[in-house]
Amino acid sequence: MKCWNCEKDTQGRPFCPDCGKIAARPPGASHFDVFGLPRTYDVDVAALERQYRELSLKLHPDRFAQADARERRLSLEQTTALNEASKTLKDPTKRAFYLLKLHGVDLEREDAGAQKDMPLEFLEEVMELREALDEAMEAKDVERARKMATDVETRRKAALQEAVDTLRTLEKGPPVESSVKKASHALGRVRYFTRFLEQVETFEEEMLS
Amino acid sequence: MSKNGYLQIHDPLKPKGYAVGIDLGTTNSLVASVIQGKPRCLAADEGESNLLPSVVHYGKDGGVVVGARAKTLAAEHPTDTIVSVKRFMGRSPEDAETRKLGAYKFASGGKVVRFEVSGGQPVTPIEVSGEILRALKRRAESHFSGRVEQAVITVPAYFDDAQRQATKDAGRLAGLEVLRLLNEPTAAALAYGLDKGSQGTYAVYDLGGGTFDVSILKLVDGIFEVKSTGGDSALGGDDFDRAIAQRVLEAMGQSSPTPSLVAEVLAASRKAKEALTDAPEVELTVGSHRQALKRSDFEEWIRPFVQKTGVVCRRALKDAGVTASELDGVILVGGATRVPAVRRFVAEQFGREPLSDIDPDQVVALGAAVQADLLTNVDRQDEVLLLDVIPLSLGLETMGGLVEKLIQRNSTIPTAAAQIFTTFKDGQTGLDVHVLQGERELVEDCRSLARFTLSGIPPMPAGMARVEVRFQVDADGILAVTAKEQSTGTTQSITVKPSHGLTDEEIETMLLDSIDHAEDDVQVRQLREQRVEAERVLTEASRQLGEHGELLAEGERAPIEAAMAKVREVAQGNDHHALKEAIHALDEQCKPFVERVMNQALTKVVAGHSVEEF
Structure with missing residues (x-):
């Protein structure tokens, strides 16, 4: 994915590694990708929750209240995806359905x-x-x-x-x-x-x- | 229609002035701000109360009075003085809440409640709330001797989409950029959490004048994560007042009291309720009527309301997956939690004494000020974050009048969900989409948020067309619905705003209507505003007629043009009321046509794609 700001590769990260701006969500990214986890059933839920809080602190729309419209939109999209991924992977049943x-x-x-x-x-x-x-x-x-x-x-x-x-x-x-x-x-x-x-x-x- | 400058508040180059937190309460409202690192409620003057009674009086001369002075006018002018307007936010005239004991005259018709007042046109709850917010904005501006343009406004956690949208609209009407709608219990937790650096799981029990909320929150590493929330947006201290008032009216032998008497009895009942907090027995006086009230009787009368909150608390605990004994604390918020029976009940429910170190009247505004500071002050950004949830499930109507939930209650926001619609008949070109909010299974038991038709689907065999309807709930808990043509991945999409609230245009009109009637040159000003509005509406109408003339039905053009001519004519004169009416008439005349234009915009989403693409 090309960064919208500096045009360098974002490497699928939430923020562009080069210029540090919030990045667009890579198309087709899975819930596991959001956390950089392998696609396996066994997930360390406590670690996942910690990572969820860390990512939320950086990505949440509250962090972009004064940013421009594009960054606000990207923050909304990424946080929405983060919440969905966290909800799915935390729950043993939802996680199984998702893997299927x-x-x-x-x-x-x-x-x-x-x-x-x-x-x-x-x-x-x-x-x-x-x-x-x-x-x-x-x-x-x-x-x-x-x-x-x-x-x-x-x-x-x-x-x-x-x-x-x-x-x-x-x-x-x-x-x-x-x-x-x-x-x-x-x-x-x-x-x-x-x-x-x-x-x-x-x-x-x-x-x- | 137009999206012109009145709504365009965000301009990154312009300094924004001060940001405040506002508790827009049923009974009282407050404004607070973080000053030298500490949140503080602002008073009108040094030494005065910082509570602004949420009362708005509309004078016969068109003047508006807000707050304590308006409150003193309530008994004498019951229908022109709106108290507890929050109860009516986002509600229709048919709502059960709207029809409770009260002194108002409602204008007939329409989807939104409108109060008849003697000074002018009927006013909506959004406009009344806008007056309260404007008064608070002025208070803060005079405190800072500077502009205040951004605010965090609190709402009951259990407010549905319509009520949230209405609150946001009221903010815009008052000239405020609403940085965030913040749930009241979450705001309270924020005020407590920052004071004490607490960790753990807390319950917030918030019983205000007209609304009840309970939230279960987990605090870890500076993150306030709401685990669940529950409530009743039509339950509060006002119900306690009415419980007393009904008995008093009975005792007085008044079966059909005048609005004036109702207002007077309600005010006396409220006073009695407050006095019963400290005294076991009080005397209530209305005119020559005197009546002794015992606390034990009062507690008996309000028992059903208090019990109702218990059911909600148990469900919230269950939804959060915790038991009462696992909680680290219970926080009391809202004036009605001063009632001793309520405190006892909370202590019983949660098996511990609740915390109320911070004034339950101020705690929400203080939390809102903290959040406003967090949102505007870059230096504080890494400290604290609130993760809130949506209080009520969102869904779509399916076959047989049932609701299919797309987003479950207590999902962390922002959140999204999508549903694919396919056609079920050969050659079908339209799809009805009905958006609902609530927990019940039947459509009729849920709140209808929006209803629209996707038309212009190219005719093809049943099940071939695929249209994705997507729900996106933002961090304010407000929903946007998007319809998207699926198979080609075309990004073209439209956003449908819930149908119960007001359109941007209506807000603009109200903005123009209401810009500071307090000023002396109100007449001149209103005329000027109406002329600007006339100009805008005429330009817009000409544009629509030019661009979409083909959508006019036979015989529709002439009356629209006549209405336009009328607006032009009246704009020459000096009567702003007449001009407003002429503009309104033009609006009405254009309505069916404009709806068609909107429908066509919707249609374009799915039209224009060949069968192969689907």
Whole structure:
């Protein structure tokens, strides 16, 4: 990337190494790139938070309140990206989804083919859970819903662990299609279980208020 | 329409004068500044109170009075004296908050609340707040004997986009460059943090006159990171006053009191509430009516409001992922936290005695002054940074009247999110985009921020067109929505401002309207301003007619030209009211046409690309 100010190479850094001006975000930079980290699941969250604070101190729009319009815009763009990267990488679940996305499967998208491609057993499991929760909600039985949530939370954790293990094997070698598929099925389950837990939570809140 | 000089305040070559922090409160407002390294609230005169009552009186002669003197006029002129205007910021006339017990006359129609006042045209809450801000600006200018052009203005953390936008507009109206909208609890934490160099996790419980906020913050290495925030922007000490007032009116046998009586009873109730902080029992007097009030009764009446804050606190703790026992301290902010029942409740909720070493009335303004100093003083830039969050989720309407959230509440700002829209019918050329804010699932339960149609998509099979709608929330917590043609990577884009607030043009008009009515030559001045405005509007209308004449429907041109002729004619005379009306009439006449021009601008984003490009 060429620096807008001195035209030297910014080397993908937040500030031009030559003239020190705030740089434009390199197109296609990943969340890992924002922190100069390798694309691996294992992230030192405490170190990441420290680095986040250091970068925020330098990049935040408050630091550019008196700067010109271009620098203010670049600060906004970089800080927005920094916040998004930090939020994603700090959270073990979001981080797993993001790594899968870097492997080409974006489960966040509503029309994602991978979602429609879940194994039959899982769909049956979903149906059963769905019916059981509907019954509990109809009966206004918070206790029963809560018990289901505890059980689903265990399943969610197991599915996340399976996804993480698979993502780690993918880090070691060249991409294997069957592994990507395995990780995406596991995270597909995580996604469903998370939604289920959110529903229980909403139900609990409604019952309490 | 035009973007002319009235809004263009930022000029890097021009010295900016002093920067101040302003707490624009429901009951009282304050201005503060960092003087010799310490934040200080500024008083009108030596030895006087630095609280400016947030009361604006509109006189029959068109004059405006702000502050303590306006407050004394409230009982006699209840409809011409606006108190607690903050409650109405960014709200529509139908809002539940707008319809609470009060003495105002509202102008009918429109998306924005307007107060009928006897001195002239109805005024909006933005204009009323602008008067308060202008009074504070004058106070600071006389203190410094110099210009004040930049300010940090505080807002309740729980203010939504409309309320924030309205506050920013009021700042601009007062001739201030708003450096930052700062959340009140965050400002309070800043005032405390700098005094004590604290580290750790704190809760700020802020119960003001009309709003309630709670924020959970983590302080590490000079960074104030807001972990979560919650609140109710229609809950505060005013509700306590109304709780008393309702009982008093009942006791007086008044089922349909006059505005004057309502204002008087509310004022007496407020006094009683304040007195009950120190005395277990007080006597309230309204005319010949006398009534004894017990603190225990008062506490019973306000219990539902206080309980409501507890629910919000628990949710904020949960969102922040901390328990009450993990907190290092609880800070009290806002005049209503003087009520002993509130203090007890906070202590119970958080399991510790709250801190209130800094005057809860001043702490927010002091924090705002610190932030203004940090933003303008290059030497201080490495010391402290605030990382705030957006209080309410942002989303888009999807099929079946449901809201899909794009940005979750408590996301650190600035933040952004995008959604790809595809067409669902063959040959579809338009897409409706409806932007909402709130936590509920149904569209009707959320706040509608903006609604627009992307039209002019080239006809193609369903699902082929791809338009990216992007949300960007800036460091003030204000949203901009951008629509972008996706497949070709064309950078062309448009920004849609939320529809509830005021347009830049309306602000300009108000600026012209309101430039210091306090001056003696107000008539001459207004006429001059209206003539400038007339000139601007006429130029603009001619330009639009010339450039976009093809967008006029049949029979539309003649009435617009007639309205233009009328403006020219009235501008020759000396009646600024008549001129203003003529300008308004022209504006109204142009409205459908100008909307079409705007729509076309929107359309251009997606139009002009061939099918192959999509």
